Amino acid sequence: MFFHIVLERNMQLHPRFFGRNLRENLVSKLMKDVEGTCSGRHGFVVAITGIESVGKGLIRDGTGFVTFPVKYQCVVFRPFKGEILEAVVTLVNKMGFFAEAGPVQIFVSKHLIPDDMEFQAGDMPHYTTSDGSVKIQKECEVRLKIIGTRVDATEIFCVGTIKDDFLGVINDPASTA
Amino acid sequence: MEISVPVQKTVVLEPFIKLVKLVARVFYDNYTTVSDNQQKSARSDSRGTAVVVLDALTRRQWVREEDLAKDLRSNAKQLRKILRYFEEQKLVMRVHRKETAKRAKMYSAAVAATTDGRAEDKVNFHTHSYCCLDYQQIYDMVRCKLDRIKKKLKDELEDKNTVQEYGCPNCQRKYNALDALRLISMEDDSFHCENCNGELVVECNKLTSEEVVDGGDNAKRRQREKLKVLLQNVEDRLGPLMDQINRVKDLPFPGVESLHAWEARAAMAARANGDLNPNDPSRTQGGYGSTPMPFLGETKVEVNLGEGKEDVKSEGGDSSQKILPPWMIKEGMKLTEEQRGEMRQEAKVDGVSGGASKLSDDKKSAMGNGDDKDLKDEYLKAYYAALLKQQEVAEKPTQQESAGVSTSDSLLATTSSDRQVGMKSKREEEDEEDVEWEEEAPVAANGDYKVDLNVEANEEEEEEDDVEWEEG
Incomplete structure (x- = not known):
């Protein structure tokens, strides 16, 4: 799920950036530092949408670095148990398959793939039904439901299922091509 | 507050006892205090003790654990272990307290009162533990347990929402x-153990782990059938328990009493029965404090939203007659004798029934009745007269100011009371009144450097009043 929230961060800025463009430098550094990171609490920071406030800088003793407390608005993505996501399959093996929904990786184990789909090895491993009408392979898109998340301090990993109504392949580039 | 608490009220209802007994047999039949790795001889096998303990507890209320052990002829240590387990399982409440002779006596007095006679007088000065069944929690706990069982079975049956487990055949590590x-490893497309790099195998459902994987539709189908049978079994065997739960559902729960409350109540019951017990807690000086207090049941606060008026009245009933302070009394005010501070005697005599004072707080004036309406009218007239006079002598700002402050309070009181009674004829007067105030305020402000705050406050109050009037 996506959230628009306000976060705070202490930015250390090198003295060479001081000057007319201090604020711009601060913001661009913030973007570089924060966007794409993941925290267990808030999820993945997708994008910074605005700066709320930049506090007073504090000069570090010894170094010339200055610490600014910056409050910024950002869009975060945090997967939840029970959430339905659309993801792109990245890897298929006999244990199941891996998929990605943006920054988050999801594993769907074999027993959470419908029983009528069988694993087919080969140079393009895939799961397919006996009549071959549905095929899960690399690069195809699936809709899945998250049944478990593992949230570490800097990483989120999910386990999903496609064994439910309306879940499964939604678009297969190989078949349309 | 409820003063009398009938003793019968806490007598545990039959269905709850039945529930506890069922729970004991269904869930705790196989419970042993001995853990698996320390197998002992059959003599120390404590299987079934848990059931006995629970059954015994259904026949008691608060009980000292040593006494329970003695009654059950069981090892006190073992019993404590079981009780601790039950406490974790939220079946029983336990209280530990350091015992003095008096407290112990109080307990034995309570015991003597509930079970006829025979309480042991010999008590040590140690920490004693008491325990009691907590029926409300037992009910919740059992429901939760049943729900979890059902959900687990259902999930496994449908293969849904289960996170697949893997095990390493070499080092038994679980993932x-x-x-x-x-x-995931780079070489082949299977999972490898982080520890020994052995290939992981899929662990099967815990419930049907005998039939291990090795694929094929057949195995899967068999597994499913087995699960189905299991679910059926569960539903059959837990049937009586579920029935009991449903029966209990709508019944009022036996109240949860603290040990203290129970002791005191039991002792009181004993006294009511007429047997004078020397160990009666309410008689022993310094039982829970230095002063002996009869136990009046647990404190109950009843909030009655419907009849607020009476509550308010009773709250301020005694001080209904207020005497005007001398600085508020002005020339030309028509005041009753009571307000001038004379005839105090009489004011006390007719107490509540006489008209409430003008200058009491909002609560009071809000419930003003018909009698004091007349008085208020009079008062208002007097007030206007005084106001007019003040405007005439506006050149004495300090005096006027004090009058302004003093009267504003009374004005507020009266307006709110009028609103309560719903006298429409008053409105016009009040509006005029407001206009006058607005004129008057700046005068006061000019006149006196100190009074700015007061005047502003008055204005605000007036404005609030206006708003409310419009709404009303």
Whole structure:
């Protein structure tokens, strides 16, 4: 799920950036530092949408670095148990398959793939039904439901299922091509 | 507050006892205090003790654990272990307290009162533990347990929402699907143990682990059938328990009494029965404090939203007659004798029934009745007269100011009371009144440097009043 929230961060800025463009430098550094990171609490920071406030800088003793407390608005993505996501399959093996929904990786184990789909090895491993009408392979898109998340301090990993109504392949580039 | 608490009220209802007994047999039949790795001889086998303990507890209320052990002829240590387990399982409440002779006596007095006679007088000065069944919690706990069982079975049956587990055949390490990212290896497409790099195998459902994998539709189908049978079994065997739960559902729960409350109540019951017990807690000086207090049941606060008026009245009933302070009394005010501070005697005599004072707080004036309406009218007239006079002598700002402050309070009181009674004829007067105030305020402000705050406050109050009037 996506959230628009306000976060705070202490930015250390090198003295060479001081000057007319201090604020711009601060913001661009913030973007570089924060966007794409993941925290267990808030999820993945997708994008910074605005700066709320930049506090007073504090000069570090010894170094010339200055610490600014910056409050910024950002869009975060945090997967939840029970959430339905659309993801792109990245890897298929006999244990199941891996998929990605943006920054988050999801594993769907074999027993959470419908029983009528069988694993087919080969140079393009895939799961397919006996009549071959549905095929899960690399690069195809699936809709899945998250049944478990593992949230570490800097990483989120999910386990999903496609064994439910309306879940499964939604678009297969190989078949349309 | 409820003063009398009938003793019968806490007598545990029959269905709850039945529920506890069922629970004991269904869930705790096989419970032993001995853990698996320390197998002992059959003599120390404590299987079934848990059931006995629970049954015994249904026949008692608060009981000292040593006494329970003695009654059950069981090892006190073992019993404590079981009780601790039950406490964790939220079946029983336990209280530990350091015992003095008096407290112990109080307990034995309570015991003597509930079970006829025979309480042991010999008590040590140690920490004693008391325990009691907590029926409300037992009910919740059992429901939760049943729900979890059903959900687990259902999930496994449908293969849904279960995170797949993997095990390493070499080092017995367990993983689950959430570790998948770390387990995947580059060489082949199976998972490998982080420890020994052995290939992981899929662990089967715990419930049907005998029939291990090795694929094929057949195995899967068999597994499913087995699960179905299991679910059926569960539903059959837990049937009586579920029935009991449903029966209990709508019944009022036996109240949860603290040990203290129970002791005191039991002792009181004993006194009511006429047997004078020398150990009666309410008689022993310094039982819970230095002053002996009869136990009046647990404090109950009843909030009655419907009849607020009476409550308010009773709250301020005694001080209904207020005497005007001398600085508020002005020339030309028509005041009753009471307000001038004379005839105090009489004011006390007719107490509540006489008209309430003018200058009491809002609560009071809000419930003004018909009698004091007349008085208020009079008062208002007097007030206007005084006001007019003040405007005439506006050149004495300080005096006027004090009058302004003093009267504003009374004005507020009266307006709110009028609103309560719903006298429409008053409105016009009040509006005029407001206009006058607005004129007057700046005068006061000019006149006196100190009074700015007061005047402003008055204005605000007036404005608030206006708003409310419009709404009303």
